[in-house]
Amino acid sequence: MTIAVSILPEQQLATLNAAYRKAVARKRLRLSVGALLFVAALLVAAIGAEVNLRTLFTYFGNFISYFDRILTLDSGQRVWTDFGEWFWGWRKWLHLLGETLLISYVGTLIGAVFAFALNFLAAENTSPGPWLRFAVQRLLEFARTVPGIVFALIFVIAFGLGPMAGVLAIAIHSTGALGKQFAEFVENADMKPVEGVRSTGASWLSCMRFAVLPQVSAGYASYALLRFEINVREASVMGFVGAGGIGMELIVAIRKFYYSDVSAILLTIIATVFVIDIATGWVRGHLFGKEART
Incomplete structure (x- = not known):
């Protein structure tokens, strides 16, 4: 089978090549200008935020040495040479980790319920009125803009140390985050x-x-399950201000320089988040199809 290939006249071909080169040159110029503006904005932001590269490289060794210390037992051996000594407090840590999971679960559930109740009022196509939509949208913005750890600190001051502060903080922050996502679905x-x-x-x-x-x-x-995974990490950090869970034990270990305990607790939290990530992904895929996993 033969295919006929038409060849344009040289003058017309030269005109097209010139137009193509100009288009490529304009695109490269735009990319170069965009890259220069990005670098300039990055430098201005770094100067404004007082990011000092000299300090970073001078003290970077301290960052590496800290990880070396948390992977070393009091005896001087590496932590993986004696798991019994490394995870000496596993019963206590698992109990606190269970408390963290419960804080995340209850807080996410409460937040999802409130988000479900408010998202129809915040969506533009379903809200009964513009003023009501405006008020609900600002309420959800406030709930998700204030960091959860700030809410936790406020509730610790109000209700004292313990899981209640963590539950309330996660519930409010989850209401704002899920309410926004739910409204976009609507x-x-x-x-x-x-x-x-x-x-x-x-x-x-x-x-x-x-x-x-x-x-x-x-x-x-699907998004409520994803939010639960995020809230497990949030609850771990909220323990730093006394909002219950394993975060309280972690901050004590950091402050008292119990280096091997720090690595053991961190590994426990990371492994738990991995398991939750896999489990929630499987649940989303099993209930809603493979598309929900992405």
Whole structure:
């Protein structure tokens, strides 16, 4: 089978080549200017934030030596040579880790419930009125903008040391984060079923229940599971301010220079997060298909 290849006249071909080279040159110029602006902005930000590379390289050895110390037992041997000595407090740590998981679970559950109740009011296509939408959106912004550890510190001052402060902090922060994500799901929903349900004389609540909720429920559950995984890490950090869980034991080990305990507790937290990540990914994939894992 033969294929005919047409060759343009030299003058026309030269014109096209010149136009192509100009287009490539313009694109390269834009990329170069963009790169220079990015570097300039990065330098200005570094100077404004007082990032000193000399200090970084001067004291970087301290950072490395700390990891060397937390991987060394009091006897001078490496931690992996004696697991019994390394994980001497595993029963206590597992108990505190269980408390951290419960704090995360209860806080995520409360936050998901409040986010579910508020997201329909915050979504542009389902909110009953603009002023109500504005108020709910600002409320959710406040809840997710203030760091969870700040809420935890406030609640520790109000209610004392313990898990309650951690639960309340995670619940408020999860309400803001999940409320925003849930509202975006609703705004991307198909509104034709809502019009069909409304044409029957159904109330606003019925429209949300029968027309919108079936479209977004899978996304709700998937992001709630993902938020639980994030909150496990959040709860571990909140223990630093006395909000319960294994974070309280970790900060004590850091302050008292129990180096091997620091590495053992960190490894326990990391392994737990790995397991939760795998488990929640499996649950999302099993319930909602492989697309929910990505």
